[in-house]
Amino acid sequence: MTTAMKKVLTGNNSVSWGVKLSRVQVISAYPITPQTTIVELLSEMVANGELEAEFIKVESEHSAMSAVIGASAAGARAFTATSAQGLALMHEMLHWAAGARLPIVLANVNRAFGPPWSIWTEQTDSLAQRDTGWIQIYVESNQEALDNVILAYKIAEQVNLPVMIVLEAFVLSHTNEPVEIYPQEMVDEFLPPRENPLYVVEPGNNYAVGSLGGPDVYMEWRYKMQKAMERAVDVIKTEGENFGDHFGRKYGLYEGYMLDDADIVLVSAGAFTSTVKYTVKHYRKETGEKVGVLRLRAFRPFPHDALREALCCRKKVAVLDRNISFGHHGIFYSELKSALYRLKDDKRPPMFGYILGLGGRDITPKDIREIIEDVKTREEIEEDIIWKGVKP
Amino acid sequence: MSFWYNQVPMEENFNSGHLACQGCGATIAMRFALKALGTNTVVVIPACCWTIIDGAFPAHAIKVPLFHTAFETAAVVASGIKSGLRIRGKGDVTVMAWAGDGGTFDIGIQALSGAAERNEDIIYVVYDNEAYMNTGIQRSSATPYGAWTTTTPEKHPEDRPKKNIMEILAAHSIPYQATATIAYPEDFIRKFKKARDIRGTRFIHVLSPCPPGWKIPSDVSVKVSRLAVETRVFPLYEIEDYGEKYTINYWPKGLPVKEYLKIQGRFRHLTEDRIEYIQQFVDRQWEKLVLKHKLSHGTLDNIPKNVIYR
Ligand SMILES: Cc1ncc(C[n+]2csc(CCOP(=O)(O)OP(=O)(O)O)c2C)c(N)n1
Numbered sequence: 001m002t003t004a005m006k007k008v009l010t011g012n013n014s015v016s017w018g019v020k021l022s023r024v025q026v027i028s029a030y031p032i033t034p035q036t037t038i039v040e041l042l043s044e045m046v047a048n049g050e051l052e053a054e055f056i057k058v059e060s061e062h063s064a065m066s067a068v069i070g071a072s073a074a075g076a077r078a079f080t081a082t083s084a085q086g087l088a089l090m091h092e093m094l095h096w097a098a099g100a101r102l103p104i105v106l107a108n109v110n111r112a113f114g115p116p117w118s119i120w121t122e123q124t125d126s127l128a129q130r131d132t133g134w135i136q137i138y139v140e141s142n143q144e145a146l147d148n149v150i151l152a153y154k155i156a157e158q159v160n161l162p163v164m165i166v167l168e169a170f171v172l173s174h175t176n177e178p179v180e181i182y183p184q185e186m187v188d189e190f191l192p193p194r195e196n197p198l199y200v201v202e203p204g205n206n207y208a209v210g211s212l213g214g215p216d217v218y219m220e221w222r223y224k225m226q227k228a229m230e231r232a233v234d235v236i237k238t239e240g241e242n243f244g245d246h247f248g249r250k251y252g253l254y255e256g257y258m259l260d261d262a263d264i265v266l267v268s269a270g271a272f273t274s275t276v277k278y279t280v281k282h283y284r285k286e287t288g289e290k291v292g293v294l295r296l297r298a299f300r301p302f303p304h305d306a307l308r309e310a311l312c313c314r315k316k317v318a319v320l321d322r323n324i325s326f327g328h329h330g331i332f333y334s335e336l337k338s339a340l341y342r343l344k345d346d347k348r349p350p351m352f353g354y355i356l357g358l359g360g361r362d363i364t365p366k367d368i369r370e371i372i373e374d375v376k377t378r379e380e381i382e383e384d385i386i387w388k389g390v391k392p
Numbered sequence: 393m394s395f396w397y398n399q400v401p402m403e404e405n406f407n408s409g410h411l412a413c414q415g416c417g418a419t420i421a422m423r424f425a426l427k428a429l430g431t432n433t434v435v436v437i438p439a440c441c442w443t444i445i446d447g448a449f450p451a452h453a454i455k456v457p458l459f460h461t462a463f464e465t466a467a468v469v470a471s472g473i474k475s476g477l478r479i480r481g482k483g484d485v486t487v488m489a490w491a492g493d494g495g496t497f498d499i500g501i502q503a504l505s506g507a508a509e510r511n512e513d514i515i516y517v518v519y520d521n522e523a524y525m526n527t528g529i530q531r532s533s534a535t536p537y538g539a540w541t542t543t544t545p546e547k548h549p550e551d552r553p554k555k556n557i558m559e560i561l562a563a564h565s566i567p568y569q570a571t572a573t574i575a576y577p578e579d580f581i582r583k584f585k586k587a588r589d590i591r592g593t594r595f596i597h598v599l600s601p602c603p604p605g606w607k608i609p610s611d612v613s614v615k616v617s618r619l620a621v622e623t624r625v626f627p628l629y630e631i632e633d634y635g636e637k638y639t640i641n642y643w644p645k646g647l648p649v650k651e652y653l654k655i656q657g658r659f660r661h662l663t664e665d666r667i668e669y670i671q672q673f674v675d676r677q678w679e680k681l682v683l684k685h686k687l688s689h690g691t692l693d694n695i696p697k698n699v700i701y702r
Pocket residue numbers: 439440441442462463464491492493494495496521522523524525526527532
């Protein structure tokens with residue numbers, strides 16, 4: 001077997017390489033900062049013949065999503081990428097892709113919504129697509145971005161639901177890291193050409209897809225989508241392990257860091273978790289206090305059982321949200337609260353919701369350290385949002 | 393010229409039992425279209441009356457695969473299907489987007505413009521019933537001057553001319569465009585067959601009478617279509633060579649537009665001066681079209697005069 005090669009790649013170009021290695025057949029996208037370099041490299045790969053695919057250069061994100069819906073319905077493996085405004089413009093078609101049960105993969109580079117205009121990272125754009133029926137996986141590193149594109153197709157094509165890979169603007173998308181690029185044969189072994197689609201729109205298959213479904217049938221469709229989502233919990237877990245066996249890097253529903261014996265657990269998702277881990281490592285060394293990290297990967301399906309098990313009986317949980325649901329709380333915080341509700345009172349840890357880093361405001365080790373100190377002073381949940389770093 | 397019925401294939405790719413209203417022009421149009429295109433075809437339909445006409449799940453009236461999609465996406469979903477099929481070695485399949493005027497002139501024009509500009513290998517058909525019929529007869533930018541709809545009530549009927557979608561598409565330099573109506577089946581079928589065998593974006597504008605929307609009896613859809621042609625309200629023509637070559641396919645009798653307007657309830661409120669205004673508009677549009685034909689061919693002598701469907 002040929003050995004893997006290492007390249008220094010940005011997060012975005014790691015995604016492009018993941019797409020190439022997945023032998024995607026149809027790509028359609030529209031430029032938006034900070035997503036742009038994903039599709040720039042892909043159009044080059046297609047133009048050079050390195051990737052045998054069609055690239056549909058559409059006039060909007062709404063059309064990009066529609067084009068890959070068509071391509072996927074016609075049996076092809078399809079990919080698109082976007083950010084914030086583009087993702088919001090796709091919203092109608094995100095529902096359509098999931099409802100049509102198409103295993104499309106989309107890379108969303110987290111970006112804050114305007115106004116005021118912002119191109120910097122924030123997780124609200126992808127989290128706002130929570131109920132579209134898309135699987136969502138948040139990554140922390142460039143390697144994880146590449147790996148999870150491959151993994152995404154493996155998952156999507158088993159449960160016939162689309163998958164969104166989410167990476168943070170600039171801190172990941174435009175930052176270079178050494179990334180291992182696997183030999184094509186090795187990827188082909190793990191990810192064969194698309195198998196067993198639910199349907200293919202091609203002559204001979206004389207049926208209508210998506211026709212009117214009255215109250216007598218509609219609900220069952222939705223029931224099946226939910227069942228597929230529930231099944232996806234196991235598929236993400238199993239294929240994450242298989243990925244580890246095959247490529248040497250294992251992925252789970254979430255990742256624990258110094259978690260096993262931790263009394264205080266910091267929960268976060270995305271690239272800034274690296275800062276959280278770094279701070280916790282040093283904090284432990286200095287104080288000996290049992291602080292740990294749980295990094296969320298799967299947001300949909302939300303792995304309730306696994307998270308309940310992971311957080312049961314901890315002393316305190318602090319959730320770090322780089323996002324907000326206006327009029328409610330941090331989104332990961334509120335999701336996690338509902339997941340832990342089923343724990344008995346004496347086993348359910350008090351949870352504290354911090355909102356920080358909106359619109360790309362830097363999240364520093366100092367911030368994390370202050371959060372740890374702050375959590376230590378708290379016993380009861382007195383407020384659902386603890387703002388971190390808002391200027392007076 | 394051989395008899396018209398020799399030019400209409402016996403092949404029937406449309407089952408009975410569809411859900412259209414009686415006399416629906418869009419239904420007859422689909423029947424002719426599929427006769428011409430045959431079954432190596434897939435159809436994409438956005439939100440419109442045809443969403444319903446094909447049948448509710450699991451019924452399916454047409455004998456080819458159909459992908460339903462959102463209102464504004466017919467052109468681009470068709471493009472995606474074409475790419476998907478082509479990369480899978482099935483590039484010979486005809487992919488037809490079939491949309492209403494609302495899905496074409498209005499909400500879908502962006503995706504259509506994108507697809508046409510890229511010269512996607514699709515046939516895009518607009519069956520134009522000149523309003524949003526599915527939602528209950530609201531105006532669209534295809535609603536003609538003077539027409540009643542539920543959002544242009546008789547006291548304030550439509551006060552802007554119909555958008556010229558053929559010229560908009562001609563500005564995109566696509567290989568083939570045509571107008572067609574169900575009153576001229578042999579012309580209709582010839583155009584669809586011709587379109588099928590051309591590569592790139594092909595656009596066909598079909599006038600599609602709607603009995604409830606136009607307030608006409610259900611047995612006059614063909615007659616109204618013929619009157620639209622004979623009054624020059626809806627001339628039959630093609631634009632070929634990437635928007636360059638205009639060909640009028642039939643020289644209309646030039647009946648007064650009143651003949652067309654007066655049998656439709658949606659124009660019943662029009663006063664003589666408004667009818668005259670419409671007549672002048674139609675005359676000007678026709679003159680411009682004739683000039684374009686002459687510019688393309690150097691003559692008007694090659695326009696067939698009342699030979700079709702006598
Ligand atoms: C984004 C969106 N807006 C509005 C609608 C509601 N809607 C469904 S069909 C339709 C009218 C369609 O009109 P047209 O395209 O002319 O087709 P027709 O119904 O006349 O056949 C409308 C407004 C929709 N489905 N999607």
